[in-house]
Amino acid sequence: MKKSLVALAVLAAAGAASAQSSVTLFGVVDTGVSYYTVKSSFYNSSLALLTAPVAPVGVKKSQWAMSQGGNSSNRVGFRGVEDLGGGLAASFWLEAGYDSSTGANAISSFNRRSTVSLSGGFGELRLGRDYTPTFTSDSAFDPYGTVGVGTNLVSTVNANLYSFKTTGSVAGSSDPYVRSSNSIGYFLPPNLGGFYGQVMYALHENVKSSDLAGSPSKRGKYIGGRFGYANGPLDVALAYGQTTVVDTTGAFAAGPFAGQANGVFAGEKIKQANLGASYDFGVAKIVGEYSRVTDSVRATVPFAGFGSFTTTDNDKYTGGLLGVIVPVGAGQIKASFSRVKFKNDLPGFIPSIFGPTNFDASANKIAIGYVHNLSKRTALYATAARIRIKDGQNNPAIMGATTGISGGSAAFLSTGGGVSGFAPRSATGYDFGLRHSF
Numbered sequence: 001m002k003k004s005l006v007a008l009a010v011l012a013a014a015g016a017a018s019a020q021s022s023v024t025l026f027g028v029v030d031t032g033v034s035y036y037t038v039k040s041s042f043y044n045s046s047l048a049l050l051t052a053p054v055a056p057v058g059v060k061k062s063q064w065a066m067s068q069g070g071n072s073s074n075r076v077g078f079r080g081v082e083d084l085g086g087g088l089a090a091s092f093w094l095e096a097g098y099d100s101s102t103g104a105n106a107i108s109s110f111n112r113r114s115t116v117s118l119s120g121g122f123g124e125l126r127l128g129r130d131y132t133p134t135f136t137s138d139s140a141f142d143p144y145g146t147v148g149v150g151t152n153l154v155s156t157v158n159a160n161l162y163s164f165k166t167t168g169s170v171a172g173s174s175d176p177y178v179r180s181s182n183s184i185g186y187f188l189p190p191n192l193g194g195f196y197g198q199v200m201y202a203l204h205e206n207v208k209s210s211d212l213a214g215s216p217s218k219r220g221k222y223i224g225g226r227f228g229y230a231n232g233p234l235d236v237a238l239a240y241g242q243t244t245v246v247d248t249t250g251a252f253a254a255g256p257f258a259g260q261a262n263g264v265f266a267g268e269k270i271k272q273a274n275l276g277a278s279y280d281f282g283v284a285k286i287v288g289e290y291s292r293v294t295d296s297v298r299a300t301v302p303f304a305g306f307g308s309f310t311t312t313d314n315d316k317y318t319g320g321l322l323g324v325i326v327p328v329g330a331g332q333i334k335a336s337f338s339r340v341k342f343k344n345d346l347p348g349f350i351p352s353i354f355g356p357t358n359f360d361a362s363a364n365k366i367a368i369g370y371v372h373n374l375s376k377r378t379a380l381y382a383t384a385a386r387i388r389i390k391d392g393q394n395n396p397a398i399m400g401a402t403t404g405i406s407g408g409s410a411a412f413l414s415t416g417g418g419v420s421g422f423a424p425r426s427a428t429g430y431d432f433g434l435r436h437s438f
Contacts, residue, residue: 021080021081021082021083022080022081023078023079023080024078024079024080025076025077025078025438026075026076026077026078026079026437026438027074027075027076027077027437027438028072028073028074028075028435028436028437028438029074029100029435029436029437029438030068030069030070030071030072030073030074030100030433030434030435030436031066031067031068031100031101031433031434032066032067032068032070032071032381032431032432032433032434033064033065033066033067033432033433034064034065034066034067034070034149034429034430034431034432034433035062035063035064035065035429035430036062036063036065036149036405036427036428036429036430037060037061037062037063037427037428037429038060038061038062038402038405038424038426038427038428039058039059039060039424039425039426039427040058040059040060040061040422040423040424040425041058041422041423041425042058042422058422059422066101067101067148067431067433068099068100068101069100069147069148070147070148070149070381070383070431070433070435071147071148071371071379071381071383071431071433071435072145072147072435072437073097073112073147074097074098074099074100075095075096075097075098075112076095076096076098076106076107077093077094077095077096077110077112077113078092078093078094079091079092079093079094079095080092086120087120087121088118088119088120089118089119089120090116090117090118090119091116091117091119092115092116092117093113093114093115093116093117094110094113094114095110095112095113095114096108096109096110096111096112097111097112110129111129111179112179113128113129113130113131113179114128114129115127115128115129115130115185116128119187121189122189123186123187123188123189124185124186124187124189125184125185125186126183126184126185126186126187127183127184127185128181128183129179129180129181129182129183130179130180130183130185130200131178131179132176132177132178132179132180132200132222132224132241133198133199133200133224133225133226133239133240133241134177134224134226134239134240134241134272134273134274135155135158135177135178135179136198136226136239137226137237137239137274137276137289138152138154138155138158138274138276138289138291139155140235140237140276140278141237141276141277141278141287141288141289141321141323142155142287142289142321142323142336143287143323143324143325143334143335143336144334144336144367144369144383148369148381148383148431149367149383149384149385149404149405149429149430149431150334150336150367150368150369150383150385150431151404152289152321152323152336152338152365152367152404153319153321153338153339153340153363153364153365153387153401153404154274154289154291154319154320154321154338154340155404156400156401156403156404157293157317157319157340157363157397157398157400157401158177158272158291158293158317158397159177159178159403160396160397160398160400160401160403161177161270161293161295161317161397162176162177162243162270164396164397164400165245165268165270165295176202176220176222176243177243177272180200180202180222181202182202182203182204182205182220183200183201183202183203183222184200184201184202184203185198185199185200185201186198186199186200193231194229194230194231195227195228195229196227196228196229196230196237197225197226197227197228198225198226198227199224199225200222200223200224200225200241201221201222201223202220202221202222202223203221204217204218204219204220204221204244205220206218206219206220217247218244218247219244219245219246219247220244221243221244222241222242222243222244223241223242224239224240224241224242224272225239225240225241226238226239226240227239233279233280233281233282234277234278234279235277235278235279236275236276236277236278237275237276237277238273238274238275239272239273239274239275239276240271240272240273241271241272241273242269242270242271242272243269243270244267244268244269245268245269245270246267246268246297247267247268267297267298268295268296268297268298269296270293270294270295270296271293271294271296272291272292272293272294273291273292273293274289274290274291274292275289275290276288276289276290277289283326283327284324284325284326284327285324285325285326286322286323286324287321287322287323287324287325287336288320288321288322288323289319289320289321290319290320291317291318291319291320291321292316292317292318292319293316293317293319294314294315294316294317295313295314295315295316295317296312296313296314297312297313297314298310298311298312299311299312299313313345314345315342315343315344315345316342316343316345317340317341317342317343317397318340318341318343319338319339319340319341320338320339321336321337321338322336322337322338323335323336323337324336328370330372330373330374331370331371331372331373331379332370332371332373333368333369333370334367334368334369334370334371334383335366335367335368335369336365336366336367337364337365337366337367338364338365339362339363339364339365340362340363340398340401341360341361341362342359342360342361342362342392342395342397342398343360344359344360359391359395360391361389361390361391361392361393361395361398361399362389362390362391362392362398363387363388363389363390363392363398363401364387364388365385365386365387365388365401365404366385366386367383367384367385367386368383368384368385369381369382369383369384369431370382370383377436377437377438378434378435378436378437379434379435380433380434380435381431381432381433381434381435382430382431382432382433383430383431384428384429384430384431385404385405385428385429385430386405386426386427386428386429387401387402387404387405387426387427387428388425388426389401389402389423389424389425389426392423392424393423399423399424401424401427402424402427405427405428405429
């Protein structure tokens, strides 16, 4: 009898605790088989004059691979919320990514998201590592959610640009395009008649010292926001973000002014703006996005006895996406077309003797796929996509567009075959997989 009373007391206490707080384990296991091909052509005309008799006309590489995250990114995480009373709540979210094809990484770090927040009638204040507002739109208005071979070119080129431009802890990754660490975020409350929004500021965390002149470098700082309206079948959002890539003073390391001790490289910022919209007609959902990314470099070049002058270089990546999601029985047909055009803006003071002045490039991508839902949590999927690239041999962001086909499992596909003087011109990819969420 006493044991029964104790058990009832424990259950009652547990019920009272669960009414005040909850913790949820969640995740996705997505694994498939993929096939990738890339074709590269010879572009180095000066080298071609020397090697024309023996130079191959092109390079083709292909690969079968066990892929992961072709329909939804693999993840495992914990999230919880505590009711503090008076409409106030505290919550946390810890989410880790992993490779389901090998089991690598597991919960080695909560690199996908690591936040703690306080919410109420005022909205939500969120601290930690989180998605940037600009990437949120890139993903929300992509039929494939920026995963698998169907990932739109806007997202792929942006990720390549950030990966190429950033160094240190974020080298070789898409950060801070996708996520920002050390961030402070604010989200509007959900009861605004369909209007929603957020702002984010990420601390650069560089040290200011009294024995050094001037302010500390702001490299790593991110500031951005996203505001939209969703009501019934309509959803539209405008987002903007700005990342400080370089903010330093010193001699030029390369280029026509290399070695000048008095050279001052003032800074470089990546500025991204996008406008996305979707409308669900019932028989089909149409999605679209327009994106403009500016890689802005500002340099001050002093000359002894001649003063100094400042020049800017604003390279632009203009992209667009049009897609459709069509429900068919227990599944969905997905299709999209995306394009990115790069417009080079060389500084006006660099004469043509320092190299070619036209580095413009573009890439197009088409993707189609089908997802068949076996249940609310389990689905089979198949996706096919093809990319074509024009020029781009002098632009890693465009030339690496083939990574949107191969994911991260075939690095050689982004190098044009790994042969000097070659650049990728087309790529094709296929995903066949199984996704389960819990």
